Structures are given as C-alpha cells and as structure tokens.
Amino acid sequence: MTDQRQEAVPVVPVDVDAHNSNSAASDTRINQAGGLQIQGLVKQYPHSDHPVLNGISLDVPAGKVMVILGPSGSGKSTLLRTVAGLESMQGGQILMDGKPLDRHDVGMVFQSYDLFPNKTVLGNIIMAPMLVHKRSKEDATAEAMRLLERVGLADRKDAWPHELSGGQRQRVAICRALIMHPRIMLFDEVTAALDPEMVREVLDVIVELADQGLTMMIVTHEMAFARAVADRIVLLDGGKLVEQSDDAEAFFTHPQTERARQFLHTFAFERGHHAQNLDDQA
Ligand SMILES: Nc1ncnc2c1ncn2[C@@H]1O[C@H](COP(=O)(O)OP(=O)(O)OP(=O)(O)O)[C@@H](O)[C@H]1O
Numbered sequence: 212m213t214d215q216r217q218e219a220v221p222v223v224p225v226d227v228d229a230h231n232s233n234s235a236a237s238d239t240r241i242n243q244a245g246g247l248q249i250q251g252l253v254k255q256y257p258h259s260d261h262p263v264l265n266g267i268s269l270d271v272p273a274g275k276v277m278v279i280l281g282p283s284g285s286g287k288s289t290l291l292r293t294v295a296g297l298e299s300m301q302g303g304q305i306l307m308d309g310k311p312l313d314r315h316d317v318g319m320v321f322q323s324y325d326l327f328p329n330k331t332v333l334g335n336i337i338m339a340p341m342l343v344h345k346r347s348k349e350d351a352t353a354e355a356m357r358l359l360e361r362v363g364l365a366d367r368k369d370a371w372p373h374e375l376s377g378g379q380r381q382r383v384a385i386c387r388a389l390i391m392h393p394r395i396m397l398f399d400e401v402t403a404a405l406d407p408e409m410v411r412e413v414l415d416v417i418v419e420l421a422d423q424g425l426t427m428m429i430v431t432h433e434m435a436f437a438r439a440v441a442d443r444i445v446l447l448d449g450g451k452l453v454e455q456s457d458d459a460e461a462f463f464t465h466p467q468t469e470r471a472r473q474f475l476h477t478f479a480f481e482r483g484h485h486a487q488n489l490d491d492q493a
C-alpha cells in the first residue's frame with residue numbers, strides 16, 4: 212500500500228482540472244490549483260467559555276489529501292463537522308475555489324456507520340441522488356452499481372445493513388457519499404470501530420480514491436496509513452494548529468515542534484522501529 216501510493220504521488224492530479232475547470236478558468240487570481248481554504252476558523256460551542264477551534268487556517272489543494280492528527284479532544288471532529296456545515300462557526304471562513312463552500316459539495320463518512328437499517332445496500336446509496344438530485348432510479352442504480360463494483364461489494368447490493376460486516380458497511384457508506392459527487396470528502400476515524408482485519412479493506416478504498424485525485428480531509432489514528440496517504444499533514448492540539456507540513460514524509464521523520472515529536476512518540480512506542488528512527492534523528 213505504502214509503496215504504490217508513494218509512487219503514485221507525482222501523477223495524482225490527473226482529472227482534477229476537469230473537476231475545477233469552471234472556477235479555475237474564470238478567476239485566475241484565486242490559488243491556481245483550486246481547492247479548500249480555511250481561514251481563521253473559530254468554533255465555540257454554546258455554553259462553553261472557550262473556543263474549541265481557535266483560528267485555524269489551512270489549505271487543501273484540489274486533488275490533495277490532508278491528514279489531520281491530534282490527541283483526543285483537540286478538535287479534529289469539530290473541524291470536519293464545521294467544514295461539512297454540520298456546525299455553526301463563530302469566526303473565519305471556509306472557501307472552495309475562493310467562494311464560500313456549499314455543504315452539498317461535501318461528502319462525509321463517520322466512525323459509526325450510519326446506514327439506514329430499513330433499506331438495502333442499494334436502497335441506501337440511491338436514496339439521496341433520487342431525492343436531492345432528482346435522478347431517475349435507473350440512472351442512480353447504474354452509478355450505484357459502478358461504485359459498489361469499485362469497492363468490491365456489487366454482489367451485496369440486496370443485503371441489509373445488519374447482514375454486513377463493519378468494513379463492508381463503511382465501504383457502502385463511502386459509496387453513498389461518492390454518488391453525490393462531492394468536491395471534497397471528509398473521513399473521521401472511519402476505521403476506529405472496526406476489527407483489525409477489516410481496517411485494511413476500508414483504507415485500501417480510501418487510498419484508491421486518493422490515487423484518483425479526490426480531494427480529502429482525513430482524521431485517523433492509523434499512522435502507517437496517514438504516512439502513506441497524506442500529501443499534507445496538520446497536527447491539532449487544544450484547537451490550534453501546532454504543526455503543518457506539506458511534506459508528509461518529513462513530518463514523520465523530522466517533526467519541527469516538540470509537540471509533534473511527543474505526539475508521534477506516543478505512537479512510536481507501539482512500533483519500536485519508529486521510536487528508533489525518531490531517536491536516531493534527534
Ligand atoms: N456538541 C458539543 N458541545 C460542547 N462541547 C463539545 C461538543 N462536541 C465536542 N465538544 C468539545 O470540543 C472539544 C473537541 O472535541 P472533538 O470531538 O472535536 O475532538 P476530537 O479531536 O475529535 O477528539 P477524539 O480524538 O476523541 O475524537 C472537546 O473538548 C469536546 O468536549
């Protein structure tokens with residue numbers, strides 16, 4: 212997985228231009244590559260006396276993968292939920308190609324697989340495109356089947372959610388988001404509730420999406436995956452970005468801040484050779 216992804220990095224932005232051609236062509240003042248820009252984002256929950264996100268600024272260029280790391284409670288889920296339009300914001304702005312991000316352009320998959328229990332796999336996937344995009348059942352079904360094929364679940368189209376493994380449900384949840392043609396996909400610890408054997412099948416799907424040039428923000432505690440899939444990495448702590456790197460490999464091998472070094476060490480302890488690497492470079 213790691214090797215394929217790293218070889219693929221230089222050629223990733225293949226069909227990104229088709230995706231963004233309109234806005235990119237019509238306004239050359241904006242960041243040429245297009246993509247998501249978060250500027251000075253402040254989020255404070257009602258009845259709380261301090262902001263959970265305190266002036267977050269970051270860019271996710273079109274076709275790139277941003278991995279967000281950070282300890283529990285640092286604001287990672289809140290950041291994704293705010294980008295997805297599920298939370299109000301108290302300051303700053305979130306732009307896509309220089310314009311306010313439309314939440315319909317955002318797809319999100321959560322840790323808890325939230326498929327509708329009373330709909331089949333296919334029923335779950337075609338519901339939103341039919342309701343929201345007014346697509347015909349035939350048309351939505353044809354695309355749903357192509358997506359299921361991609362994630363290796365075409366033969367489970369008539370299954371009910373309770374008949375699927377957690378990894379299969381997450382792959383269906385990914386299809387359900389993709390059929391809405393999001394311009395950016397957000398993944399919040401999508402493998403955290405899975406048995407270890409199912410983690411890989413879900414991560415492989417995400418890596419494939421990255422290789423195809425889908426713009427993504429990913430929160431994960433799977434460090435080997437983060438290292439393999441990330442174009443950019445940020446470390447959140449206490450609602451602030453403490454380190455930001457557009458060279459994911461350098462972040463893992465030469466973290467610039469003491470906080471990042473400490474954070475990586477908590478994982479490195481579980482993986483002896485990483486601890487060794489960090490110590491060697493210290
Ligand atoms: N709905 C809410 N109302 C009030 N406070 C909240 C709410 N949701 C989250 N918080 C607080 O915001 C902070 C950030 O929470 P968040 O869930 O974004 O962290 P996280 O980085 O995703 O953590 P984890 O790794 O445990 O998932 C925490 O202090 C949390 O208690």
Ligand SMILES: [Mg+2]
Pocket residue numbers: 287288289
């Ligand atoms: Mg979270």
